[in-house]
Amino acid sequence: MGFGxxxxxxxxxxxxxxxxxxxxxxxxxxxxxxxxxGVQKKAQRAADAAAKADAKLAAKAELKELERQEEEATSQMKGANKKASGYPKVTQAEIARRQALMGAVAKANPKKQSKKTEVVSQPKLEANTNRQEDVVDASGIDAALSALDVGEKKQVKMTYAEFEARELDGIRQENPGLKMSQAKERCFKMWERSPENPKNQDK
Structure with a gap:
């Protein structure tokens, strides 16, 4: 063994x-x-979410690229840039004009008329009677009678304010010594028993 x-x-x-x-x-x-x-799971979820976001962005970019390629391919096709015009809205006047033209053509050439070119008249349009108040639309005798108001006359519902305005002067004249609050209290008690009160009327 050496030194060191x-x-x-x-x-x-x-x-x-x-x-x-x-x-x-x-x-x-x-x-x-x-x-x-918990912390480890949270970190794992964060990593998974980041990976999902990256995958989503990559898929979106790929989809955009595919759309761009498809647009390039379709733009080279014949007539691809023409817009589809669709069918314009046809009014009643336009329908009537077309029917008149078809009728005139049919009269001029009676031999050439076929089932395809036969003019069919439009059904008669009826006025909308939904909002007319004088029209009674009820099924059954009871409903018809109540709609026509035949029999008992309906009582007009009165509000307390109208009743108070009408009766308060009479109460004050009969009892001149009453305070206003006392007169109003008597008026309210009369209102509760009155047949003009909607709560006391038969429904």
Missing amino acids: DASAKDKKAAAAKAKDEAAKAAAEDASWQDTDK
């Missing part, structure tokens, strides 16, 4: 010391790691 060479014991001790230090470093690293399952 380490003995086997020293080598073993150094190796054991290095191993212990490595184990301590690993233990310290492990202690700094977050082992909370």
Whole structure:
């Protein structure tokens, strides 16, 4: 063994010391790691969401590219840039004009008339009677009678304010010593018993 060479014991001790230090470093690293399952799941969800967002953006970009390629391909086709005009709205006057023209053509050429070109008259349009008040539309005798107001005359419903305006002067004249609040209280009691009160009327 030469000068400065380490003995086997020293080598073993150094190796054991290095191993212990490595184990301590690993233990310290492990202690700094977050082992909370909730935090780990949250981090995993965030990573998954980021991956989904990236995939979505990539799919969107790919779709745009495909659309652009398809537009290029269709624009080269014959008549692709022409817009479809569709059918314009036809008014009653236009229908009448067309029928008159078809009728004139049919009279001029009676032999050429076929089932395809036969003019069919439009059914008669009836006025809308939904909002007319004088029209009675009821099924059954009771409904018809109530719609026509035959029999008893309906009582007009009165409000308390109208009743009070009409009766308060009479109460004040009969009882001149009453205060206004007392007169109004008597008027209200009369209103509760009055047949003009909608609550007292038969429905």
